[in-house]
Amino acid sequence: HPIHSLWKISTLGMSAASPDCIVLLEQSGFVDYARIHDTFSFTEIVRAKLQDAEQVLAAVNRIEKKTGKQAYLMLVIDADGMEYTKQLIDLMRGPMGARSDFMLRHYVELVKYIVVVNVPAWAWAVWAMVKPMLPEQTRDKLRLLSSNWREEIQTLIDPSICPVFWNDENHGDFEYPLERP
Secondary structure, three states: OOHHHHOOEEEEEEEOOEEEEEEEEEOHHHOOHHHHHHHOOHHHHHHHHHHHHHHHHHHHHHHHHHHOOOOEEEEEEEOOOOOOOHHHHHHHHOHHHHHHHHHHHHOOOOEEEEEEEOOOHHHHHHHHHHHHHOOHHHHHHEEEOOOOHHHHHHHOOOHHHOEHHHOEOOEOOOOEOOOOO
16 A cells, blocks of 8 residues: 555564564654645545554464464554644544554453654654543553663563664664664
8 A cells, every 4th residue: 555655663573572473663753644644535544554454463373373372463653753734633543543442452461561762852742631531451461661771672572673773972872773764
């Protein structure tokens, strides 16, 4: 689907820190939400994102068949550069919300965590408003990491599958050769 060229999700691999867990990365701050909002219908967006979900589910099923254990997925959202816009809010209330609701209702055991790194200041205010309204099971799966996220993320996934662009002057442990879009 053409949306996939604008809204990519990268599979980073399996994490030894979270056994039987596939780690995915969405670089949300580099997604052109305005273009997606203005170009595609609600139905097209949901259809494209459900295709993504089906591919992930197939990968999880392959791991479960191989290991004989339940496998999970962890979605890491890198919000670096993400701006608070009307189009983003419309997408969050519409197709993104529908996708998240669908996944968390129908594949509740599939999602281990949704982890957000590089959290912009405005997101903390939104989180404070939304958090009390979420069911406890959903709320427990969402992790907004603090400004010390480079240390915190290593308790969830190992540095070998963290993208190299997360390295800075104080951190050089991240090894996965992924570039920003």
